[in-house]
Amino acid sequence: MRRKKTTEDRVLDTIISVILFIVVFVTLYPFYYILLITLNSGTDTAVGGMYFWPRQFTLGNYLYFLEDPKWISSFGISMLRTIVGTALGVLFTGIVAYGLAKRDLIFRKSYFLIVVVAMNFSGGLIAFYIVLKSLGLINTFGVYVIPGMLNLFFLLIAITFFTEIPEELGESARIDGASEVRIFTKIILPVSMPLLATMSLFIGSGQWNAWLDSAYFVQDEGLRTLTYRMMQVINQTMVPSGEAQSAAMSRSSVTPFSIQATAMVVSIVPILGVYPFLQKYFVSGMMLGSVKG
Structure with missing residues (x-):
């Protein structure tokens, strides 16, 4: 029989999940950002302010x-x-x-x-x-x-x-x-x-x-x-x-x-x-x- 989770267990699981999400995000985001730059116009990237998706998508x-x-x-x-x-x-x-x-x-x-x-x-x-x-x-x-x-x-x-x-x-x-x-x-x-x-x-x-x-x-x-x-x-x-x-x-x-x-x-x-x-x-x-x- 699986033990029923208590409130403390749920809180701890939530904290662990948040910490793991932050670690994964910090680890993978630099790679995603480099990929983002390659799919955006180079001159537009130089302006800055692009974080999560291309502003001017291009394969140029x-x-x-x-x-x-x-x-x-x-x-x-x-x-x-x-x-x-x-x-x-x-x-x-x-x-x-x-x-x-x-x-x-x-x-x-x-x-x-x-x-x-x-x-x-x-x-x-x-x-x-x-x-x-x-x-x-x-x-x-x-x-x-x-x-x-x-x-x-x-x-x-x-x-x-x-x-x-x-x-x-x-x-x-x-x-x-x-x-x-x-x-x-x-x-x-x-x-x-x-x-x-x-x-x-x-x-x-x-x-x-x-x-x-x-x-x-x-x-x-x-x-x-x-x-x-x-x-x-x-x-x-x-x-x-x-x-x-x-x-x-x-x-x-x-x-x-x-x-x-x-x-x-x-x-x-x-x-x-x-x-x-x-x-x-x-x-x-x-x-x-x-x-x-």
Whole structure:
């Protein structure tokens, strides 16, 4: 039998509901306001006083964004670096972690020492630039994906993950004649989906949001990322120049701020689209179904 709510219970429920509503509103309203800006005339938004719905509804911001080859090119570069960078980062980090997880690995402690030192000490930006230049990565697409192929933070997490996988799984496969590559791809990876999903989401988000490498190590405008373009707008270094471009923005009621907001909305969509497919792995058991007691 459910206990009948008293007056005190109703008052407490009301207070909790109000507090939760305020928290949700404060959390979600900034995102809604950015979306609101993209659906309103940029010149009208500059006037201010718009809070809950567009005063002059328009899709001009999105049309201008889609018609600008620089934004489209930057979106493509960001998408490509995210896909390639995430795939390479997860693959190589997983391979190295699988090797270091072997307790009988020669010089295992030395490798761990190298990883810990590399995590806590850096040669600095100049030394990093010299290394990239010596490898021929400056002003190339490779500068986006190659330096991040080994993620040291997730390397330690993956090592801990792999060491907790029962060795009986690999030993039974070796008895059947399976190679280490086959064991890794057919046995270890399938039971490591929570780890792989978490690595993919965080590495992918890092690749998608990165802009410093595009600012420091790339001069080719065709290789600029979406976040770099957004930072240009924020720093007011990409103010429209030229009579033709200024006139085009004036006719379409588009402003640099409205384009920045549009780019922000567009940049959020891919992450929102991927996250629901990976979320279920965050709460799944690490060894669920792999070993039956």
